[in-house]
Amino acid sequence: MSLEDPGPRDVGLTKTGDVNYDELESLLGDDVLGREEHLNAEAFVIRPDAVQDVLSTLKTDAGFDNCNCVTAQEYQDRYETIYHLTKYDDRTQEVGVVVPTSKDNPVSESAEPVFRTADWHEREAYDLVGIEYEGHPDPRRILLPETWQGHPLSMDYDQTKPQVVTLRENKNPLEEDQRLNDDSDTMLLNIGPHHPATHGVLHVEATLDGEQVADVEPDIGYIHRCEEQMCQQGTYRHQIMPYPDRWDWGGAGLLNEWAYARTAETLADIDVPEYAQVIRTMSGELSRILSHMLAVAAYALDVVGDFTATFMYGMQDREVVQNILEDLTGQRLMFNYFRLGGVAWDLPEPRGEFFEQIRAFIDDLPEKLEEYHNLLTSNEILQIRTVDTGRLEPEIAKSYGATGPVARGSGIDYDIRRDDPYGYYDKLDWNVVTEDGCDNYARLLVRLQEVEESAKIINQCVDLLEGWPEEDRTIQANVPRTIKPEPDTEVYKSVEAAKGELGIYIRSDGTDTPARFKIRGGSFSNLQTLPEMAEGEYIADLIASLGSLDTIMGEVDR
Amino acid sequence: MTLSDTIAGLLGLNANDPLQFGIAAIIASTIVGTFMLVNVAIAGPWAKRKITATFTDRIAVNRIGPFGLMIIVADAVRLLSKELIVPEKVDRPAWDLAPLVIAGSALFGFAVIPMGSGIQVADPEVGLAYVFAVASLASVGLVMAGYASNNKYSMLGGLRAVAQNLAYEIPLVLTGVSVVLFAGTLQLGNVNAANTIVGAQQATLATVGGIEIPSWYAFVNPFAFMLFLVANLAEVGRNPFDTPEAPTEIVAGYQTEYSSVYFVLMYLGEFIHIFLGGAIIATIFLGGPAGPVLPGIVWFLVKIWAVFLLTQWARSALPRVRIDQLIEIGWKGMLVLSFANLILTAIIVGVVV
Numbered sequence: 001m002s003l004e005d006p007g008p009r010d011v012g013l014t015k016t017g018d019v020n021y022d023e024l025e026s027l028l029g030d031d032v033l034g035r036e037e038h039l040n041a042e043a044f045v046i047r048p049d050a051v052q053d054v055l056s057t058l059k060t061d062a063g064f065d066n067c068n069c070v071t072a073q074e075y076q077d078r079y080e081t082i083y084h085l086t087k088y089d090d091r092t093q094e095v096g097v098v099v100p101t102s103k104d105n106p107v108s109e110s111a112e113p114v115f116r117t118a119d120w121h122e123r124e125a126y127d128l129v130g131i132e133y134e135g136h137p138d139p140r141r142i143l144l145p146e147t148w149q150g151h152p153l154s155m156d157y158d159q160t161k162p163q164v165v166t167l168r169e170n171k172n173p174l175e176e177d178q179r180l181n182d183d184s185d186t187m188l189l190n191i192g193p194h195h196p197a198t199h200g201v202l203h204v205e206a207t208l209d210g211e212q213v214a215d216v217e218p219d220i221g222y223i224h225r226c227e228e229q230m231c232q233q234g235t236y237r238h239q240i241m242p243y244p245d246r247w248d249w250g251g252a253g254l255l256n257e258w259a260y261a262r263t264a265e266t267l268a269d270i271d272v273p274e275y276a277q278v279i280r281t282m283s284g285e286l287s288r289i290l291s292h293m294l295a296v297a298a299y300a301l302d303v304v305g306d307f308t309a310t311f312m313y314g315m316q317d318r319e320v321v322q323n324i325l326e327d328l329t330g331q332r333l334m335f336n337y338f339r340l341g342g343v344a345w346d347l348p349e350p351r352g353e354f355f356e357q358i359r360a361f362i363d364d365l366p367e368k369l370e371e372y373h374n375l376l377t378s379n380e381i382l383q384i385r386t387v388d389t390g391r392l393e394p395e396i397a398k399s400y401g402a403t404g405p406v407a408r409g410s411g412i413d414y415d416i417r418r419d420d421p422y423g424y425y426d427k428l429d430w431n432v433v434t435e436d437g438c439d440n441y442a443r444l445l446v447r448l449q450e451v452e453e454s455a456k457i458i459n460q461c462v463d464l465l466e467g468w469p470e471e472d473r474t475i476q477a478n479v480p481r482t483i484k485p486e487p488d489t490e491v492y493k494s495v496e497a498a499k500g501e502l503g504i505y506i507r508s509d510g511t512d513t514p515a516r517f518k519i520r521g522g523s524f525s526n527l528q529t530l531p532e533m534a535e536g537e538y539i540a541d542l543i544a545s546l547g548s549l550d551t552i553m554g555e556v557d558r
Numbered sequence: 559m560t561l562s563d564t565i566a567g568l569l570g571l572n573a574n575d576p577l578q579f580g581i582a583a584i585i586a587s588t589i590v591g592t593f594m595l596v597n598v599a600i601a602g603p604w605a606k607r608k609i610t611a612t613f614t615d616r617i618a619v620n621r622i623g624p625f626g627l628m629i630i631v632a633d634a635v636r637l638l639s640k641e642l643i644v645p646e647k648v649d650r651p652a653w654d655l656a657p658l659v660i661a662g663s664a665l666f667g668f669a670v671i672p673m674g675s676g677i678q679v680a681d682p683e684v685g686l687a688y689v690f691a692v693a694s695l696a697s698v699g700l701v702m703a704g705y706a707s708n709n710k711y712s713m714l715g716g717l718r719a720v721a722q723n724l725a726y727e728i729p730l731v732l733t734g735v736s737v738v739l740f741a742g743t744l745q746l747g748n749v750n751a752a753n754t755i756v757g758a759q760q761a762t763l764a765t766v767g768g769i770e771i772p773s774w775y776a777f778v779n780p781f782a783f784m785l786f787l788v789a790n791l792a793e794v795g796r797n798p799f800d801t802p803e804a805p806t807e808i809v810a811g812y813q814t815e816y817s818s819v820y821f822v823l824m825y826l827g828e829f830i831h832i833f834l835g836g837a838i839i840a841t842i843f844l845g846g847p848a849g850p851v852l853p854g855i856v857w858f859l860v861k862i863w864a865v866f867l868l869t870q871w872a873r874s875a876l877p878r879v880r881i882d883q884l885i886e887i888g889w890k891g892m893l894v895l896s897f898a899n900l901i902l903t904a905i906i907v908g909v910v911v
Contacts, residue, residue, distance in 0.1 A: 187710060189710050189711075189714075195809065196805050196806045196809065197806040197807065211714070211718075211881055211882070301806055302806045303806075303877055303878070304797075304876070304877040304878060305797050305800060305804075305805070305806070305873065305877070305878045306805045306806060307610050307614075307797075307870075307873045307874055308614075308874060308875075308877075309613045309614045309615075309874045309875060311614070312614035312615055312616060313614070313615070316615060375875070376877075379876075379877055381798050381876060381877040381878075381879055382877040384879070384880075384883060385877060385878075385879065385880060385883075538880055538881065538882060539714075539807055539808070540801075540804070540807050540878075540880045540881065541880070543806055543807050
């Protein structure tokens with residue numbers, strides 16, 4: 001970015017390359033009602049009937065092409081929808097768009113025509129909070145059953161009232177046989193919620209024309225566990241940290257913990273000691289390897305078949321990492337190792353043995369990865385199955401807010417570890433992996449290569465930790481026993497989790513628990529792209545595409 | 559001398575009286591059928607698990623009996639004692655008949671297979687045609703299962719199975735025909751009977767370093783052998799051609815709705831089919847039950863188990879192709895190649911021999 005000569009894409013930027021909010025405000029003109037100060041960025045309060053105007057202006061003129069998250073919440077006097085915008089080119093440039101609506105008529109304009117990703121986010125906002133969106137193409141509930149009464153995160157919701165969702169009231173999934181019209185030869189096929197390839201309780205309603213997929217609709221919410229609400233009932237200091245582990249049981253728990261740690265540390269202004277940052281970075285990357293190995297192994301199940309050797313190889317190689325993390329955190333799945341301001345405890349003694357264990361794994365890794373490449377990526381049958389199937393063009397991926405390996409498989413050079421650095425990543429030498437294939441094959445390749453990059457990071461962390469002076473090993477900052485941020489402080493922060501960008505929005509109300517806790521699961525946005533990839537292809541490709549997204553229903557349904 | 563003749567002789571039955579010879583033939587069939595079912599019983603609950611486990615670095619069944627072998631009994635009891643769930647609106651009796659057709663059709667094929675050591679129920683002049691005919695009957699069973707189950711996954715699996723079998727049956731038979739061209743007969747015969755398919759393979763093809771290499775058709779025409787192996791993988795529905803079942807795509811295809819004893823029959827049918835495929839390969843390409851030192855029946859077992867091992871190997875290592883790719887390989891690739899092979903064979907037989 002040139003400093004002297006701002007080009008057309010640099011509208012709304014200061015000369016140093018920061019966001020110039022004043023210029024943005026004048027760009028938006030009368031639509032802006034006011035300004036708000038969030039900890040991560042400034043936000044414009046806009047008229048509820050100008051959402052599309054504002055967002056498309058910010059998108060096309062100022063380059064905010066990433067609608068990262070949509071948070072809905074209810075105040076005493078109003079409802080509010082916040083669109084957290086950022087740029088795929090520069091993650092540090094953020095702007096919030098706050099859309100207040102009145103209590104008696106909570107309707108605002110839908111952002112769906114500008115950002116496709118708003119489709120699901122707004123459905124969720126309607127489902128949980130009760131805000132309606134004018135012009136939304138499909139204004140239904142998304143997480144809760146159609147027959148649910150009330151909106152659980154709204155203020156007048158009676159949590160003690162039993163909700164009876166009888167079988168009779170539920171839509172019979174077997175009833176409707178044909179979708180498009182009665183003369184057509186299409187067939188509705190329910191894939192899931194219990195199906196070998198949905199990797200959890202996902203229900204995909206597929207309309208088939210022979211073996212070809214005419215229409216796909218993912219139906220989510222089967223394991224909705226009120227995670228946001230549970231987090232709102234926990235205290236910042238200790239009670240929230242165990243939850244993020246439960247949004248990803250594929251091994252990426254530590255990365256999820258980091259998302260909460262980062263957000264809460266920004267909120268409470270806590271500085272993490274460097275030593276703890278290095279431990280976080282190392283353990284986080286081990287966690288990523290766990291997740292990616294599982295993704296690759298499970299992908300072999302989807303594409304190769306259910307007696308594939310690759311799956312077991314993947315599980316075995318994971319086991320080594322699993323043992324390392326068990327030694328470090330004491331847990332194999334729900335690690336709960338991070339604390340606000342650092343980590344729970346220091347590396348296990350004897351340290352030398354622990355480092356040896358990690359080194360041995362890193363040393364063996366290239367040979368093991370070679371085996372995956374032999375079995376999978378260089379196999380011709382796998383190539384004819386995955387190359388050029390499940391195509392996700394970069395522009396479409398951006399519109400859906402796709403992140404993580406899904407975005408990088410579509411050639412989008414976007415990785416928060418580098419673009420909005422945290423932890424120790426900016427001081428280490430590693431690369432962001434991108435592939436231009438935009439297909440199932442590219443996503444597989446990205447994951448395999450990211451394992452290599454993670455290993456590189458871990459290796460450097462081990463070097464650092466080995467030489468770390470003993471008197472300097474502070475594992476936690478001095479954090480007050482009770483954290484009570486100023487009332488109405490708002491913050492949205494995210495990290496690069498294994499499946500994609502995991503963002504958390506917190507609004508405080510002066511107590512030691514959050515007033516609003518919103519989770520942006522990477523899989524939520526990634527899964528939304530499935531129809532774009534699968535429609536017009538074969539059932540087998542639908543399954544392959546679904547597998548290549550590597551969604552985990554824990555962070556989709558929350 | 560078939561097994562039926564031997565039994566008739568042993569029991570003092572008159573081989574010229576159809577009724578008496580029928581009794582001998584039934585006894586012979588019972589022996590052969592039971593023998594093959596014992597093979598399947600070892601293959602299904604035990605060997606398959608052990609083989610797959612070896613490929614995937616696991617241990618597999620090892621708790622009951624020596625090498626976990628008693629799992630065969632335990633599994634048989636377990637499977638048979640399970641509840642037989644009959645879904646609503648299944649099309650009976652087609653739904654009930656399908657497992658029988660699938661398991662039975664493959665078993666019929668063994669009637670004419672020479673297993674060595676004089677074990678062969680019958681040796682008709684149209685032996686090879688008969689084997690192909692009864693083996694293809696399984697397709698009828700697959701359609702019945704797929705259609706009668708009243709389940710969309712079953713339906714898809716049934717349709718895939720038929721499409722696949724059509725695409726591979728023709729190359730399979732055409733490649734088999736090239737052997738017929740060589741032998742000049744459809745009769746499978748046995749090691750000692752010249753002018754039969756097996757008998758013709760016993761001649762010496764060449765002598766390398768004092769070792770006589772028999773003129774097995776796998777050596778005479780390796781191209782046909784490879785074609786047949788691939789077509790056979792598709793025929794029995796194993797990776798990379800297991801699309802009709804494709805558990806991660808269409809749950810279990812045509813066998814989705816079958817439980818308990820019907821499930822056992824379905825599985826049994828699949829395994830007998832694999833062994834029948836192995837038996838055909840052994841008979842028409844690998845010299846039948848012939849081999850040095852050991853008795854014929856042992857060589858026969860070695861050959862069919864080798865083919866079984868190959869299917870398990872493919873299953874552990876090879877990705878599955880998509881249904882449209884599979885059909886394409888069948889009609890555009892295999893069919894063309896098998897015709898080429900047929901013409902090539904005709905030229906060789908006409909010109910050289």
